[in-house]
Amino acid sequence: MTKPLDIVFLGLSLSSSWGNGHATTFRGLLRALNKLGHRVTFLERDVPWYARHRDLRDPDFCDLRYYETVGELRRNHERDLRLADVVVIGSFVPEGKAIIDDLASLCTGQFCFYDIDTPVTLARVAEDSCDYLARRQIPYFDVYFSFTGGPTLERLKLEFGARRAEPLYCSVDPERHHRIGSKIEWDLGYLGTYSTDRQPMLEALLVEPARRLPQRKFVVAGSQYPSEIAWPSNVERIEHLPPADHAAFYSKQRYTLNLTRTSMIAAGWSPSVRLFEAAACRTPIISDRWPGLENFFPASAIRTAASAEDVTEILLGQSDRARLNMARQACSLVLGGHTGDARAREFTSVLAQPRVRPLLAVDVESAA
Structure with a gap:
C-alpha cells in the first residue's frame, strides 16, 4: 500500500510486558x-495487573x-473504529467475543x-471454551493473521x-536487541514466564544439567514461578526482566x-x-525440537x-569457535528476515491484496 493507513489495534497489552509476550x-x-x-x-483494556507493571506508558510510535x-x-x-482503514483485534483480549x-x-x-x-486458540474454539473468539466469528475477518504457519494455515481455512489465513510471526527490533559487550556470567540461561506445560522441559534441559554440572552457572528469568520449586544453588533466579534489559541478559549467556x-x-x-531476540544478540541457542524449526534456523545456526x-x-x-559461528549465522538470518520492519511490510502487503468476500450459504449450495 502506498497511502498512509489509519490502523487501530485492540490487543491484550502494549503498555506492560509483565507475564505476557x-x-x-x-x-x-x-x-x-x-x-x-x-x-x-x-x-x-485497563486492568490492575498490567497497570501495576507498566514499562511503556507513553509510546512515541502510536496513540x-x-x-x-x-x-x-x-x-x-x-x-476511530468506524473510519479506520484497518481494525485488528488480537487474541486474549478480555471479552473479545462481545x-x-x-x-x-x-x-x-x-x-x-x-x-x-494460534494453537491455544484453535483448541479452545474447537471445544467452545474460548472467551475471546467464537468459531462462528472466524469468517467475519478479512484476514486471520497467525503466529503459527505451516499446515495450521490450511486448517484455519478448511x-x-x-477467508484468508496468513502467517505473521513475531519479530525483533535490531535497535533494542543487539550484542552488548558484556562479560559472560552464565553458561546457560532461560527467559520466560512460568508455564505448566513448559516446566517439565525446563527441568530436563536446564535444571537437571545444572545439577550435573555444579561448577557451571545457570539462570532463569521470568515471573509467576511457584515458590515451592527447588532450584539448584548454581541456578540464579530473576523474577522479572523488562524488555529494555533483554539484550544485556542474553549477552551475558554462553548459551540460551x-x-x-x-x-x-x-x-x-x-x-x-525470545528465539529471535537471542539470535539478534548473537547468543548461541539451544532449542527444543518442533516441526518447522528448520524453516527459520538450519542445523548449522542452532543446536x-x-x-x-x-x-x-x-x-x-x-x-567456542563453533559456538560463535553458529550464533553469527542465526543473527544474520534474523536481521535479514525477522525484524519488525520485515513484519510491517508483510502485514501491509497482505492488506494490499484484493479482499475475499465471505462464503455464503448460497455459494455452498451452488458448489454442491
Missing part, C-alpha cells in the same frame, strides 16, 4: 508501521488509549484478527472457515535455552519472540536438545 510483539510491529508512515492507535468496559470502548472510540460482534458491523475498513496464540509450549510444538511453525544429556554434551563439547 504480546506487548513485545505489538511494540515491534507498531513501531515499524509508524516508520512506514501509517497512523496507529492501540486500544488496551495508546485505555478503556474499562465494552460499552466504554464503543462510546469513546466509535468514530467486542468482535460489536465491531463486525461497525468497521467499514478491513477487519482482521491477529492470533499470537476447518474453521477463515528456547522452550516452546506443548500446543505450539504439536502445531509446529511457531517461533518464539537442539531433547534431554539433559544433550544439553550437557553441548555445554561441554562444542568449541
Whole structure:
C-alpha cells in the first residue's frame, strides 16, 4: 500500500510486558508501521495487573488509549473504529467475543484478527471454551493473521472457515536487541514466564544439567514461578526482566535455552519472540525440537536438545569457535528476515491484496 493507513489495534497489552509476550510483539510491529508512515492507535483494556507493571506508558510510535468496559470502548472510540482503514483485534483480549460482534458491523475498513496464540486458540474454539473468539466469528475477518504457519494455515481455512489465513510471526527490533559487550556470567540461561506445560522441559534441559554440572552457572528469568520449586544453588533466579534489559541478559549467556509450549510444538511453525531476540544478540541457542524449526534456523545456526544429556554434551563439547559461528549465522538470518520492519511490510502487503468476500450459504449450495 502506498497511502498512509489509519490502523487501530485492540490487543491484550502494549503498555506492560509483565507475564505476557504480546506487548513485545505489538511494540515491534507498531513501531515499524509508524516508520512506514501509517497512523496507529492501540486500544488496551485497563486492568490492575498490567497497570501495576507498566514499562511503556507513553509510546512515541502510536496513540495508546485505555478503556474499562465494552460499552466504554464503543462510546469513546466509535468514530476511530468506524473510519479506520484497518481494525485488528488480537487474541486474549478480555471479552473479545462481545467486542468482535460489536465491531463486525461497525468497521467499514478491513477487519482482521491477529492470533499470537494460534494453537491455544484453535483448541479452545474447537471445544467452545474460548472467551475471546467464537468459531462462528472466524469468517467475519478479512484476514486471520497467525503466529503459527505451516499446515495450521490450511486448517484455519478448511476447518474453521477463515477467508484468508496468513502467517505473521513475531519479530525483533535490531535497535533494542543487539550484542552488548558484556562479560559472560552464565553458561546457560532461560527467559520466560512460568508455564505448566513448559516446566517439565525446563527441568530436563536446564535444571537437571545444572545439577550435573555444579561448577557451571545457570539462570532463569521470568515471573509467576511457584515458590515451592527447588532450584539448584548454581541456578540464579530473576523474577522479572523488562524488555529494555533483554539484550544485556542474553549477552551475558554462553548459551540460551528456547522452550516452546506443548500446543505450539504439536502445531509446529511457531517461533518464539525470545528465539529471535537471542539470535539478534548473537547468543548461541539451544532449542527444543518442533516441526518447522528448520524453516527459520538450519542445523548449522542452532543446536537442539531433547534431554539433559544433550544439553550437557553441548555445554561441554562444542568449541567456542563453533559456538560463535553458529550464533553469527542465526543473527544474520534474523536481521535479514525477522525484524519488525520485515513484519510491517508483510502485514501491509497482505492488506494490499484484493479482499475475499465471505462464503455464503448460497455459494455452498451452488458448489454442491
